Amino acid sequence: MADEMLSKYNNYWFNSEEDNYGMLFSFALILDPRCKLSLLSFCYEHLCGNEVAALKITEAQYKLSKFYKEYTPESHVHQHTSPASSIGVNMQNTLSRTKQYDKQELMANSIGRSQLEVYLEDPKLNRTAELDILNFWKENEHRYGALSHLARDILTVPLTTFASESTFGMEVEF
Template sequence: MDSTLNAMTKKMKIKFEKYWGNIGKVNMMLLIAVVLDPHYKLKYVKFCYSEVYKPAMVIELTKKIRETFNRIYDEYQKLQSVDSSSSQAIFDMDVDQSISCTSEQLISLKSKFQKHLEEEENYGGKSEVDKYLEESCEKDDPNFEILNWWKVNSSKYQVLSQVARDILAIPVSTVASESAFSIGGRVLDQFRSSLTPKLVECLICAQDWLRASPFPIQVEENMAEIEALESALSSI
């Protein structure tokens, strides 16, 4: 076997073992993001697990994901309840100051209506998570946009749509996996690629001063001179 490919394979195996070798160390947010995709939901994760692990392990892992999903939903629900209570308190205060008798009747009627809506939405003791996971998965569509889907269904899943908005917006980095295919190694060492906050501040200030200078200084056009100067300094 070619020595270069052999080295790449070993590096790839190390990266795989680091992130996926132990199922207990897998980042749960990656799995929650899959569950939040209406094409897959929890059914897809369970199916993939069943292709690798035994049924008992599949049940345990699926249960762990569902518990994590429920905990996230509960936290967001608490935050929304606090916001709703604050908004209602402000509304009640404003109404009390403006109108007396009639406002009390309106508030009472509004409270009863809100309670009726909550009972109707929570009919059968099902949360948004239960309703979402019980529904059928969406069919494949090349023009499907997951964030747009959650936006359209935000009135149906008020809390869960907030969860999807935050989790699906997390960027996924591929630098660690792609570095396994590099044969040139790192271009910058750890000393040159790490800047202290003080040095970063100095560089930003210097750039602002140069651009604000009355003299025609063009940093982009003088890159060749700057590189030559760096080479001269590094050879000293």
């Protein structure tokens, strides 16, 4: 029965060249501020060996970086056109300048590095500490900006859409 369960597990999680589930879990682990790349690297090394682990880590970093670029403000053109009074226009201009200031401050603080690079270079939190990860990203949105939105989107993806009992259930024939 254990062999059959392992076979079903492997077919479900590792059934394609793309390994999208594994990549999603890699992203989730990287975006856990207690783990980042070090725990992912440790796991891959023990599962696949050092050479394959290095390739998988590089691939995960590349794909996460590519995915992160989809969340950056530069990749989206926000056009909001609505009739506004002169007071509304002035308020929009002020908010626009404030956003520009915030962006300049963020860039100055990160010295041209992306928010993802800043996050990965920041020290990890204590791995054994209890942490509400979604709350961490909400509280650190000012520091990580678009990365916090990406993290919250990834970390809220359900693990599965069907009951595990149906996958690992024992079929009894009489």
